[in-house]
Amino acid sequence: xxxxxxxxxxxxxxxxxxxxxxxxxxxxxxxxxxxxxxxxxxxxxxxxxxxxxxxxxxxxxxxxxxxxxxxxxxxxxxxxxxxxxxxxxxxxxxxxxxxxxxxxxxxxxxxxxxxxxxxxxxxxxxxxxxxxxxxxxxxxxxxxxxxxxxxxxxxxxxxxxxxxxxxxxxxxxxxxxxxxxxxxxxxxxxxxxxxxxxxxxxxxxxxxxxxxxxxxxxxxxxxxxxxxxxxxxxxxxxxxxxxxxxxxxxxxxxxx
Numbered sequence: 619x620x621x622x623x624x625x626x627x628x629x630x631x632x633x634x635x636x637x638x639x640x641x642x643x644x645x646x647x648x649x650x651x652x653x654x655x656x657x658x659x660x661x662x663x664x665x666x667x668x669x670x671x672x673x674x675x676x677x678x679x680x681x682x683x684x685x686x687x688x689x690x691x692x693x694x695x696x697x698x699x700x701x702x703x704x705x706x707x708x709x710x711x712x713x714x715x716x717x718x719x720x721x722x723x724x725x726x727x728x729x730x731x732x733x734x735x736x737x738x739x740x741x742x743x744x745x746x747x748x749x750x751x752x753x754x755x756x757x758x759x760x761x762x763x764x765x766x767x768x769x770x771x772x773x774x775x776x777x778x779x780x781x782x783x784x785x786x787x788x789x790x791x792x793x794x795x796x797x798x799x800x801x802x803x804x805x806x807x808x809x810x811x812x813x814x815x816x817x818x819x820x821x822x823x824x825x826x827x828x829x830x831x832x833x834x835x836x837x838x839x840x841x842x843x844x845x846x847x848x849x850x851x852x853x854x855x856x857x858x859x860x861x862x863x864x865x866x867x868x869x870x871x872x873x874x
Contacts, residue, residue: 671715680843
């Protein structure tokens, strides 16, 4: 194994996208690009079931697409009565509810769902909205997310809720590794060998996305959709700038 100080990470541009790797990897015999080891935590074969109820159809489509991209089975419900009917059929592992459901009290809807199963919930609320009931919900081990948010943030919240789901299903990994670079999704700590790296929120979300997809070239559009707020238009040069920031921090004081 190459010494830690001699390993450099490669944020490689391919087909107008980016992929993370290390310069210590040996190229394949056919002369193609070097392969990248999968995260040591491994992937679960469990198909998690998620029920989504959001009143904004554009946001709902984004959320459904993101979670299906995570390999989850997702069902979308438009109204409170649809939530209860769909929950009966789906038996969800996580429920995502709009905190401002127009035709029902979200807490009451959640309570009815939990008569059959103690399912965790993520409540989505709008900017400037404050509901005194939310602390009571989160006290039960749940979470809430205020708009606008990034797709990576939402997916991370759902994964965190799933880690607390009991039963025989394997736990989702919270630590991702590529080479000697390690990222902890729960504590939001990043280490390179024995050195802690201090990243901004956007840098962390970008690095997490790349490390969770170590063999996959992520296009600029995919990265922008996942890392930045869903209602924010990202300049391609902004993404290149953040890749530059990551290169500088991850490979700081490393031998070329």
